[in-house]
Amino acid sequence: xxxxxxxxxxxxxxxxxxxxxxxxxxxxxxxxxxxxxxxxxxxxxxxxxxxxxxxxxxxxxxxxxxxxxxxxxxxxxxxxxxxxxxxxxxxxxxxxxxxxxxxxxxxxxxxxxxxxxxxxxxxxxxxxxxxxxxxxxxxxxxxxxxxxxxxxxxxxxxxxxxxxxxxxxxxxxxxxxxxxxxxxxxxxxxxxxxxxxxxxxxxxxxxxxxxxxxxxxxxxxxxxxxxxxxxxxxxxxxxxxxxxxxxxxxxxxxxxxxxxxxxxxxxxxxxxxxxxxxxxxxxxxxxxxxxxxxxxxxxxxxxxxxxxxxxxxxxxxxxxxxxxxxxxxxxxxxxxxxxxxxxxxxxxxxxxxxxxxxxxxxxxxxxxxxxxxxxxxxxxxxxxxxxxxxxxxxxxxxxxxxxxxxxxxxxxxxxxxxxxxxxxxxxxxxxxxxxxxxxxxxxxxxxxxxxxxxxxxxxxxxxxxxxxxxxxxxxxxxxxxxxxxxxxxxxxxxxxxxxxxxxxxxxxxxxxxxxxxxxxxxxxxxxxxxxxxxxxxxxxxxxxxxxxxxxxxxxxxxxxxxxxxxxxxxxxxxxxxxxxxxxxxxxxxxxxxxxxxxxxxxxxxxxxxxxxxxxxxxxxxxxxxxxxxxxxxxxxxxxxxxxxxxxxxxxxxxxxxxxxxxxxxxxxxxxxxxxxxxxxxxxxxxxxxxxxxxxxxxxxxxxxxxxxxxxxxxxxxxxxxxxxxxxxxxxxxxxxxxxxxxxxxxxxxxxxxxxxxxxxxx
Numbered sequence: 001x002x003x004x005x006x007x008x009x010x011x012x013x014x015x016x017x018x019x020x021x022x023x024x025x026x027x028x029x030x031x032x033x034x035x036x037x038x039x040x041x042x043x044x045x046x047x048x049x050x051x052x053x054x055x056x057x058x059x060x061x062x063x064x065x066x067x068x069x070x071x072x073x074x075x076x077x078x079x080x081x082x083x084x085x086x087x088x089x090x091x092x093x094x095x096x097x098x099x100x101x102x103x104x105x106x107x108x109x110x111x112x113x114x115x116x117x118x119x120x121x122x123x124x125x126x127x128x129x130x131x132x133x134x135x136x137x138x139x140x141x142x143x144x145x146x147x148x149x150x151x152x153x154x155x156x157x158x159x160x161x162x163x164x165x166x167x168x169x170x171x172x173x174x175x176x177x178x179x180x181x182x183x184x185x186x187x188x189x190x191x192x193x194x195x196x197x198x199x200x201x202x203x204x205x206x207x208x209x210x211x212x213x214x215x216x217x218x219x220x221x222x223x224x225x226x227x228x229x230x231x232x233x234x235x236x237x238x239x240x241x242x243x244x245x246x247x248x249x250x251x252x253x254x255x256x257x258x259x260x261x262x263x264x265x266x267x268x269x270x271x272x273x274x275x276x277x278x279x280x281x282x283x284x285x286x287x288x289x290x291x292x293x294x295x296x297x298x299x300x301x302x303x304x305x306x307x308x309x310x311x312x313x314x315x316x317x318x319x320x321x322x323x324x325x326x327x328x329x330x331x332x333x334x335x336x337x338x339x340x341x342x343x344x345x346x347x348x349x350x351x352x353x354x355x356x357x358x359x360x361x362x363x364x365x366x367x368x369x370x371x372x373x374x375x376x377x378x379x380x381x382x383x384x385x386x387x388x389x390x391x392x393x394x395x396x397x398x399x400x401x402x403x404x405x406x407x408x409x410x411x412x413x414x415x416x417x418x419x420x421x422x423x424x425x426x427x428x429x430x431x432x433x434x435x436x437x438x439x440x441x442x443x444x445x446x447x448x449x450x451x452x453x454x455x456x457x458x459x460x461x462x463x464x465x466x467x468x469x470x471x472x473x474x475x476x477x478x479x480x481x482x483x484x485x486x487x488x489x490x491x492x493x494x495x496x497x498x499x500x501x502x503x504x505x506x507x508x509x510x511x512x513x514x515x516x517x518x519x520x521x522x523x524x525x526x527x528x529x530x531x532x533x534x535x536x537x538x539x540x541x542x543x544x545x546x547x548x549x550x551x552x553x554x555x556x557x558x559x560x561x562x563x564x565x566x567x568x569x570x571x572x573x574x575x576x577x578x579x580x581x582x583x584x585x586x587x588x589x590x591x592x593x594x595x596x597x598x599x600x601x602x603x604x605x606x607x608x609x610x611x612x613x614x615x616x617x618x619x620x621x622x623x624x625x626x627x628x629x630x631x632x633x634x635x636x637x638x639x640x641x642x643x644x645x646x647x648x649x650x651x652x653x654x655x656x657x658x659x660x661x662x663x664x665x666x667x668x669x670x671x672x673x674x675x676x677x678x679x680x681x682x683x684x685x686x687x688x689x690x691x692x693x694x695x696x697x698x699x700x701x702x703x704x705x706x707x708x709x710x711x712x713x714x715x716x717x718x719x720x721x722x723x724x725x726x727x728x729x730x731x732x733x734x735x736x737x738x739x740x741x742x743x744x745x746x747x748x749x750x751x752x753x754x755x756x757x758x759x760x761x762x
Contacts, residue, residue: 055151057189058198062148062155064182068545069139069158075541084262084270084304086133088112091258093127093237095244105257109137112257113144121253122200122230127237128259130556131305134234137259138202141232145200154200154230155193157181160546161217162208162379170220174201181547197229206235206243208379208555214239215247222251261302264293274311281314284322297324300336305554312541313343316350341560348540356536357527363561365533366542368525370552370562379558381534381543381550405495464501471497610671610749613656613725619644621654621743642743644729646685648736652729658748670725672708673744676701680737687741688728692719700732701741 089106105115116124128134142156159177168176175191178199182190193199203221206214214235225231233251235243237258244250268286275282289298300306314321323329330336345366349359369381404420475493520526527533534550537543542557543550552558615621621642644652676685689696689708696718699706725748729741 054193054196054198057185057193058151058155059148061157061182061185061193061199062146065155065157066143066146066148069143072545073139073143075539075544083273084307085109085266086137086262086304087260088126088137088257089260091127091237091256093241093256093258095125095127095241095250095256096254097250097252103255105255109133109140110144112137112141116141116145116232119255121225121228123225123251123254124232125240125251125254125256126232126234126259127240127256128234129238129261129303130236131303131554132259132261133304134236134259135204136304138204138232138234142202151198154198156200156202156232158202158204158546160208160379160551161203161205162551164209164213164217166213166216170217170224171195174199177547183548200230200232202232202234204234205379205555206233207239211239211243211246214243215249218243218247218251219249222249225251225253262304262307264289264298264301267301267307270307271311276317279317281317281319282321285324288325296327296330296333296336299333300340305556306337306340309340309344313340313347315347337556338560341557344557345542345561348542357533361527362533362537362542364524365526366537366552367561368520370558372562373552373558374562379551379555380546381552468497610747611658613746613748614659615642616655616657616724618654618726619652621652640745642746644741644743645738646729646731646741647738648731648734650729650731652727654727656725656727656746658723658725670696670708670746670748672746674699674701674706674708675742675744676704676739677742680735680739682733682735683737683739684732685739685741686728686730686732688730690726690728691722691724694719694722696725 086109087106088108090104103119107115116122126134126137128137138158142158145153145156147153157178159174159181163177164173171191171194175187175194178190178194179185179187185193190199194201206217209217221231221233231254233254240256268290271282271286285297288295289301292298293302301310310321310324313319324336324339330339345363346359349357349362373379373381400420404417471493475489517526517528517530521528521530534543538545538550542553544553545551552561621644624641624643626639626641627636644654646652670689674687676683684700684702686698686700688698697708699708727743731739
């Protein structure tokens with residue numbers, strides 16, 4: 001019989017078990033498989049030279065960039081922007097150094113790549129008004145320049161600037177963003193490709209940064225391009241002019257072009273071509289547009305974004321675009337633009353388009369996301385940005401319940417409430433904002449949904465690991481340390497392990513995302529199926545995908561939907577990705593939770609109260625008091641001693657009463673120091689302590705110090721109702737000399753865990 005099927009299964013199993021390859025170009029090391037030196041598009045290259053490995057990485061990156069942005073363009077620019085003429089020309093703004101050569105560049109969107117290749121230095125700044133099509137132009141330039149078959153050409157990669165902060169360095173930020181958007185690249189590989197000029201950054205959206213950050217970035221970009229590394233930067237015209245004018249630091253060798261307004265005739269021609277034959281609804285509006293290009297409608301439709309929003313808003317035959325000619329409702333350009341933005345969401349969520357979501361709910365949900373993004377100062381809708389206070393509150397609930405039930409059942413309601421409050425505080429405090437706990441970004445994950453699936457799998461494994469470890473440790477403590485019954489050991493171990501599993505799950509990006517999503521869904525801010533809603537919004541064109549994050553299709557749409565939010569600058573620690581490494585965050589959070597639980601356990605179970613022993617009857621010992629010299633604070637320390645004199649063959653018996661103690665608690669520990677000083681060679685004294693007729697401890701001293709503590713006195717040796725202690729001393733030697741036995745500060749501690757052990761044994 002042929003063994004071919006078995007070999008096939010073995011090969012498949014081998015592929016499944018192989019660690020994922022992450023391309024690294026440092027030396028000849030590639031993480032994942034010791035024999036793999038290149039991993040490109042599913043093909044393995046063995047024994048390749050460093051140049052070949054670099055070319056392989058460049059080829060794969062180029063293929064991925066072209067595929068991703070071709071697909072994204074199909075969604076965002078369907079039926080429209082490519083057919084709407086987008087003209088550009090060298091800017092007339094004073095944004096270049098005095099005396100710099102100014103090339104008279106001009107053309108339309110299809111000609112920009114050719115002009116860019118012809119620049120003496122491939123540095124380009126693309127300016128334009130809001131909605132003018134800067135991203136459209138950048139994406140078209142990117143697609144025209146990318147060439148997977150020519151590894152000599154750098155791969156253009158779009159890098160949104162909304163998440164940039166001054167720390168880390170520009171090189172590190174670009175390498176980090178490149179590795180984040182293309183997770184098969186190791187960070188050091190991404191940095192290598194940048195240094196080797198194999199990647200051309202297309203920095204999109206300088207205007208998204210705070211004003212003081214724009215000048216800093218322009219200065220750093222100018223230094224970064226000193227060695228003629230190619231680069232493209234996009235920005236709104238006014239913001240770039242203001243930045244250059246304020247700082248006096250333009251991109252010194254960059255050509256600066258600006259996108260012109262859409263001509264009224266071009267807009268009218270495009271809208272007619274996009275309409276259904278015989279649809280006369282558009283004629284009044286288009287006639288006014290051509291006749292009065294300086295009117296409110298004409299000015300509003302001077303950008304590709306507004307032209308496309310108009311087409312989308314009035315796509316349904318039941319609508320009337322001529323309503324925009326009402327001068328009372330739409331007296332200005334701003335009124336027309338706001339109306340078109342407001343109509344966008346209802347239009348793309350019209351039942352005829354896709355009946356999955358009602359338009360009013362979609363607007364409410366998108367508006368909530370937009371407000372949160374503005375408040376966090378970010379344009380990226382990443383899973384780590386969902387963190388919020390409700391996540392901490394939701395995590396606090398199971399911790400409080402578990403802590404309250406466990407400690408309440410063992411110590412009573414009072415300590416149970418204290419434990420519940422403390423556990424809740426520890427759980428909530430462990431989810432500190434600013435730490436994006438991406439447990440494993442995932443390899444070969446190029447979209448947000450795939451990334452979330454990977455995070456879910458990694459988070460589940462992490463939670464299982466923590467649960468098993470916690471269950472074993474807790475089971476050992478309860479079973480061996482507290483002598484609990486098998487049933488109660490299993491019950492508490494499983495319950496507390498589940499608590500730690502929930503904490504571990506919530507310590508990851510996926511866990512905090514699920515907690516927040518659940519909370520916001522319960523209060524109606526987001527749908528329960530948030531992932532499906534975001535994917536659907538992307539397919540409708542309301543969102544765009546940039547690497548592993550979603551963004552709103554345009555900043556104007558995001559700002560309009562989130563108009564009531566207070567805009568904040570990005571938090572430096574979060575935006576820069578500094579602080580704990582992402583993989584360390586879940587472990588750090590669980591470590592904080594464990595430390596908090598252990599601290600509560602120690603404080604709630606420690607024998608914090610004790611009582612001194614007072615002479616009652618029998619052989620009275622001589623009491624002496626020693627006072628030490630004052631310390632630097634002037635504090636004196638007083639120590640009391642009980643002293644018995646024992647000649648040869650002598651015995652002594654003394655009864656002590658427990659003084660000022662808590663009569664509700666049983667005795668648990670005899671704490672003190674015994675000393676047999678002197679020069680009586682061979683002396684030996686037996687010390688016996690008994691309570692309630694039961695021997696608590698028996699030790700023999702031979703001219704040395706001996707500490708009585710939990711190692712020499714077991715708490716189980718004390719009767720539950722013991723409130724006195726009888727001490728018996730006996731000389732065991734035949735030496736002809738007298739000895740003195742000193743007992744330093746004799747006192748007893750109470751056994752706080754006796755009731756707990758009895759409860760657990762039952």
